[in-house]
Amino acid sequence: MPELPEVETVVRSLQSLTGRRIQNIEIRQQRVIRNELDPARGRRIQSVKRRGKFIVFHLDKGHLLVHLGMTGKLLLDGEITKHTHAIFALDRGVLLYTDSRQFGRIEYADQLPARVESLGPEPLLVTFDEFYEALHARKTQMKALLLNQRFLAGIGNIYADEALFRAGIHPRANSALLSKPRSRKLYAAIQQVLAEAIAAKGSSISDYVDSEGRKGSFQHQHLVYQRTGHPCSQCGTPIKRTLVTQRGTHYCSKCQKK
DNA sequence: GACGATGTTGGCAC
């Protein structure tokens, strides 16, 4: 489910929680809890923000971090199901953590942990010069680099494929060899596809919804992701699917060059 | 029913 645009959409749908107090936390599945959440009990939520794919609740003391993994959801006043693993009772309303595959994680931290501090820059905030320098500091396949959260924070499989297609860059292109004009094109494509996806409230591929249960619509604007065999929107060549570092990768063999 | 694929990260070996 959740890459940068989806997590951003969830965070925006949680803004009403600002000022709420966490009165009680019921944990039904320990697997999704990274550490002891007791310190968050009784704390007031000062703000809800996104960093990469993490949702960060800044509390009046410490932080509550939520990573949605592949199928995690935060639902306001939603229905409790067999996949509801944590229940946050607030002074007004209830926040549920639901996650069928249980790849997501919740944790409390006094200080932001290294896994958040060591994330790469936000793709929508990084400057071109920073981006270009980081690109050339590595010698790896472009698709792998875009998925590396220490390079840029928040891009996942969908938006990596979509950005590379929009920039005309092959997923196996070597990052260190990407020319400045092509790097500029990729930088722009990443920002454009993420901004458009946020505007569409994310991609609902299987069951992604925001905290109010609303789906996104960007899946209708995907040009390559899960479009294997469909004609390329630019040249008509059937879209190909291959594996790059074990991730399904969709691209046009004619439009995307190494 | 079996099999393979699915948006995530993390740990291992090399």
Add this chain to the structure above:
DNA sequence: GGTGCCAACATCGT
């Protein structure tokens, strides 16, 4: 710091 491979888990399509 790279890559490849596997792991966690449930659901869905063939």
